[in-house]
Amino acid sequence: MTQEYEPVIGLEVHAELKTRSKMFCGCPVVDSTLSSPNTAVCPVCAGMPGVLPVVNQQAVELALRVALALDCHVEHTSLFARKNYFYPDLPKGYQISQYEHPLAQHGRLSIDTVNGEEVVRIRRVHLEEDTGKLTHVAEDAERYSLVDLNRAGVPLLEIVTEPDMHSIEAVRAYATALRSILRVLDVNSGDMEKGVIRFEANVSVRPVGSQTLGTRVEIKNLNSFRALERAVAYQIEQQIERLRRGEQIDQETVGWDETKEITFSQRSKEEAHDYRYFPEPDLPPLVVEREWIEHVRANLPELPRARQQRFVSQYQLSALDAGRLAEEKSIADYFEACIAAAADIAPRLIANWITDQLFGWMNQTGEDIEQIRVSPQMLAGLLQRYVQGNINQNTAKMVLEEMLRSGETAETIIGKHGLEQISDSDIVAELVGQVLRENPQELENYLAGKATLSNWFFGQVMRLAAGKANPQVVRQELEKQLRMAGDKLQ
Helix, strand or coil: CCCCEEEEEEEEEEEECCCCECCCCCCECCCCCCCCCCCCCCCCCCCCCCCCCCCCHHHHHHHHHHHHHCCCEECCEECCEEEECCCCCCCCCEEEECCCCCCEEEEEEEEEECCEEEEEEEEEEEEEECCCEEEEEEECCEEEEEEECCCCCCEEEEEEECCCECCHHHHHHHHHHHHHHHHHCCCCCCCHHHCCEEEEEEEEEEECCCCCCCCCEEEEEECCHHHHHHHHHHHHHHHHHHHHCCCCCCCEEEEEECCCCEEEEEEECCCHHHHCCEECCCCCCEECCHHHHHHHHHCCCCCHHHHHHHHHHHHCCCHHHHHHHHCCHHHHHHHHHHHHHCCCCCHHHHHHHHHHHHHHHHHHHCCCCCCCCCCHHHHHHHHHHHHCCCCCHHHHHHHHHHHHHHCCCHHHHHHHHCCCCECCHHHHHHHHHHHHHHCHHHHHHHHCCCCCHHHHHHHHHHHHCCCCECHHHHHHHHHHHHHHHHHHHC
16 A cells, blocks of 8 residues: 655754763763762752853863764854753753754764665754753652752753654664764763663654645653654654544644553643743853864764775675674774784674674673673684684584683683594594494485485584584595495495
């Protein structure tokens, strides 16, 4: 059936910046999951009368990294504004943000989908301060909220796209690509469980072929890829159903109920005039000199997409494997360190062992690549023994698992357990001959035309060798002796 409606999606991403102090004061940025509430607060971030904010230079530099990585035009002069709204987690009663004159505009981020490469345009990148954190409590028939202002004033970068995405796949690809960039740039930890990255999706639908944007619904504060995908999918479905019934879509802000997996209305969608923006009187214009911009640009690291493309061209990896390795800087560095330690091993073999064996271990244990007990040099040493025929593939996998558990080298484990592969042709010839002598009926059936028994003989030889025989040598010797046995019948 022909698709009737097309979704139109834009994302606003709020990312806390990895600074030591807050955006406009000297309070330390603390981990809210580890620190006692309201211990990193001062008169400035608490909004006391008579205090003056001062812009955090490190926050501006981190924001510049992101803007340049997203190919944005950085403005020479940008302005901070007061965004007025009253909420318990905003002690000043307004948020210092940027509105009409943001730090950077007109960028782009390329993503890969089933349709090929797509470009998502970046409307703006601007600085602001985060709000505090509310904890809602319901006990003893009472309902109340607790406020922790440790997060109030933490530097926040908002990255706003144009409504360029038309599928859940594109939304996921953009969100994951942006998170990877933020982590590679070392401006954000990417730990979504702690709320350091939060997504807000603007979703509308329109008839296929139409160029007119439909009425949008904003989904607030999504802090996981799963929540982002499911909330957007739910909104698309709901809007299409309403349009099919001839109903009108109301512009509103909604939340996401993770338990019920539905969105719920929070308020009618505010427009800019609702916030009564006006220039922040206590902060001068933010001036970014061209020399500073070029210094930041010159020190940008290799970005994930560029590294993926280099892995494909330099190491002949598939685009999928290259993307999985390049997504995280630490993993990409590990991969290239393995190559440097074992120049005689095919990069594709190293990539396969990392994406299969190491990724599997990390998913199972929750460790990341920097925590595992196998260094790139240790993995390279194991793979060299495998390639040289000292151990077979199954043994290599067992050795790697022991390495990951114990931290011992492959050489130590192989020696301790006597796992060296048998490649001596004379020894293998004796093993094959013994199997054929002990199974005369099976040999007779093979020679009578039951060719599949060749695999059975192979298995018997490997069992006799306790799995340590070189499979390639066994195959060659088995074929030789079976051929000789057939020649004797003629």
